[in-house]
Amino acid sequence: MTQRKPLIAGNWKMNLNHLEAIATVQKLAFALGDKDFDKTDVAVLPPFTDLRSVQTLVDGDKLRIVYGAQDLSQHDAGAYTGDVSGVMLAKIGCTYVTIGHSERRQYHDEDDDLVNAKVQAAYRHSLTPILCVGEGLAVRQEGRHIAHSLAQLDAALRKITAEQAKSIVVAYEPVWAIGTGEVATPEDAQEVCGALRVRLAELYDAEVASAVRILYGGSVKSGNIAGIMAQPDVDGALVGGASIDAGEFAKICRFSDMPG
Numbered sequence: 001m002t003q004r005k006p007l008i009a010g011n012w013k014m015n016l017n018h019l020e021a022i023a024t025v026q027k028l029a030f031a032l033g034d035k036d037f038d039k040t041d042v043a044v045l046p047p048f049t050d051l052r053s054v055q056t057l058v059d060g061d062k063l064r065i066v067y068g069a070q071d072l073s074q075h076d077a078g079a080y081t082g083d084v085s086g087v088m089l090a091k092i093g094c095t096y097v098t099i100g101h102s103e104r105r106q107y108h109d110e111d112d113d114l115v116n117a118k119v120q121a122a123y124r125h126s127l128t129p130i131l132c133v134g135e136g137l138a139v140r141q142e143g144r145h146i147a148h149s150l151a152q153l154d155a156a157l158r159k160i161t162a163e164q165a166k167s168i169v170v171a172y173e174p175v176w177a178i179g180t181g182e183v184a185t186p187e188d189a190q191e192v193c194g195a196l197r198v199r200l201a202e203l204y205d206a207e208v209a210s211a212v213r214i215l216y217g218g219s220v221k222s223g224n225i226a227g228i229m230a231q232p233d234v235d236g237a238l239v240g241g242a243s244i245d246a247g248e249f250a251k252i253c254r255f256s257d258m259p260g
């Protein structure tokens with residue numbers, strides 16, 4: 001089986017201006033050392049307006065923190081007021097781009113077709129998608145959470161080759177656990193992350209399935225990360241609220257030093 005390096009990614013959402021971004025990344029860099037980066041990939045996903053400042057800091061200080069954006073346009077250029085393209089994100093040194101976050105699906109009516117177009121756009125510019133899937137409370141209560149998440153995965157990966165899919169990051173984020181303090185149990189996380197991996201093997205092959213990193217997201221904190229990371233099909237976390245506090249985020253990144 002492929003040894004998957006854990007990834008802890010901080011989705012800052014619409015928080016921290018570019019000056020706060022610099023201070024936060026500096027604090028994070030100070031709190032983490034080479035041995036942490038050897039064990040775990042650490043990424044921050046700031047608002048668009050922060051990216052240039054983060055790039056300058058990361059490049060100037062040769063930090064091992066990588067960064068990405070929270071969204072991208074499905075188009076590469078043109079008359080799309082307010083949108084930001086993959087061309088621009090690649091130019092500014094982004095490694096990752098979050099696609100299909102439930103807040104985009106909910107507040108911007110992003111459907112599965114648009115998510116798929118955005119995944120294709122990311123690959124056109126060598127950006128690694130962090131593809132978010134996950135069910136709302138009603139779907140969970142009806143027991144359809146696995147089918148729902150798998151359908152989102154299937155749709156997002158249309159026209160994506162095995163070679164491309166190998167590098168994707170999938171984040172399982174149950175909507176009812178986002179920003180609510182209601183964390184899914186480690187077993188809940190494993191159930192869906194395991195099913196997502198089986199589906200990757202069905203859509204592609206065992207090699208792709210064992211290469212893809214699957215993250216859990218939803219009220220992750222330093223106090224609950226170790227149990228979640230102990231699950232065999234959970235390869236990291238997509239952290240919202242707790243990621244804008246550099247000290248707390250650094251603790252989450254050092255999950256392997258904590259008791260399980």
Ligand SMILES: O=C(CO)COP(=O)(O)O
Nearest residue numbers: 011178179218219240241
């Ligand atoms: O949406 C999330 C990350 O993308 C999770 O947010 P919280 O960690 O604030 O629950």
